[in-house]
Amino acid sequence: MKIVYLCCTVLCLSCTSIDKEMDQALNSDLVRKAGIGNTTAKSVSNASSASSSLLSSVKLIMSDIPYEDERRYGENVGLAMYATPGFGEPIMNQELGLYMNILTNIIGRESHRPGIIYHTAVVHSNEKNVYAVPGGFIFITSGLILALDSEAELAFALAHAVAAIAKKQALNAIKKSQSLRILYQASKELANLHDVPDKDFHKAVLEHKQMILTPEILLQQEADMLGVRYITDVGYDPRVAPQVLDKISISDAQKKKRHESLQYALSTEYDLDGLVVRTGRLQKMKNIIRTATK
Template sequence: MKLQRLKAAALALATVVLLTGCETMPQAGGSGGLNVLSSALGGGSGGGSRVGGVMDVFQGVSTAFKDYSPEEQRAMGHDFASVLVGARPLLRNDAVQRYVNQVGWWVAAQAEKPKDKDGKDIQFAWRFGVLDSDAVNAYATPGGFVFITWGLMQRLKSEAELAGVLGHEIAHVTRGHYLSALKKGGVAQAAGGALQARGGSNALVNTAMVNFAKNLYSKGLDQSDEFDADRQGVLYAARAGYAPIGLPTVLNMYAATGSKADVSYSLLFSTHPAPKDRLDKLQPFMTSKFSTAASVSNEARYEAIRRLLPTK
């Protein structure tokens, strides 16, 4: 059943890919354990544009990329995505899915490409999806799946804010944060569509991978990885031509409206540093890097999509 659901999700995302044109984003003239997860959900380097002096590429990309081939990362990404889509399916709205893919692909195009063990650029097969959940959260997987809930989208006010959120999740992929977590978690090395554990069967290893993903999404990544993804997410969005204040604005919204006691925010707050801490870490970066960055927000275009989202 889980495999069928993931295949359906992949088909839906493939349909979005076929429907999505090659629109450049942003357009000029814009107006400025599984039970735990399920419950919470319910309640490069090259090729990217460079905006106004936003040229810096942070060092320290995970060495874990050298341990996993692109094919192995994609296989792990499917396992991770099965956990997310198994908890909540994709929202049935082609226009919303198409729009998020357009913004996501454009932001992802600005990210640096890490190297594999042979020194070749890793080309991610980026796929973006909106989960049918009123929770406030976003997720990524190895290999390039990125998901955002419609509950979070309802609370955003502009395309720049969406770009910042997606940039944060894209950074988790391009910076190898999930691969590092896999290594720290002692999960065996990947091969083909399953992991090859020493002395274990593929079925056992697939189960171990899915269980690891459930645990990771329930507990979260290291705080240092979240701070790193914030910085890179702002950078990617700014390179794409969006106002760099997008993600900090979202973090301010989290601080003003959310708490662990609110079921809509409970998983987000339990798996991420406090919004104030994230803002404090971002402040020096924001003041030093973006004095000449673009300021496109596209509020009107975003509002047109937001009206298509479900309401509580």
């Protein structure tokens, strides 16, 4: 899953982002809510009001939003992703869709936001990836499903995405993108104004430093660790998690760090006796995918 936080607005397991399309879907709405674009040197009467308005916009973007808004943003993102050339067409099979959504929501009930109703779609693509979108929307590629060897592996791939949504990593990626843009705008506008104390501007940056500067790998590791916890609570053997990392396209350096954190968790935190790895359901879903994409 990739997060390119300067401009990324979607989280995915194998480090590829669809930031442009999501930005187009969400940018105007977020900007309108925050009042960005109306706050310029022309529209304010003095430096003090310029500084105050810009920083208020930053704080509004960074503040929490109602779940209904998050859900609506996710719907816009999903439409934008489907419209992206090369993203892949959804595989419209009732049995496949029911299986994926039941499994995702079973995992979701063990997450940090159990009240979310998750919607998972399988898209026809040779890529090996799963995308987490704000509001509870998940897209998983047929290429990844066909590469997996067990239902436990599938559960972990989905649990990683559930964790990114439950912990609002996907939503915060949007906020980070927008807040950086607003802070950049603020720095340019304040530089053109005279006698503006910069302490408020610096304070705003420091208040959001953790969200803005958190390294991608730490968020990936957090989602991995939570994914392991979620599938263990459901009853799947989490020792398959490293195998999933080996099947997706991530850098060797990132893979090494994520393997280290997973192995530590697996060796210290869980009673792994009697957990499930394989069922016959995954093979059946693979057959459905192969038939649907011939």
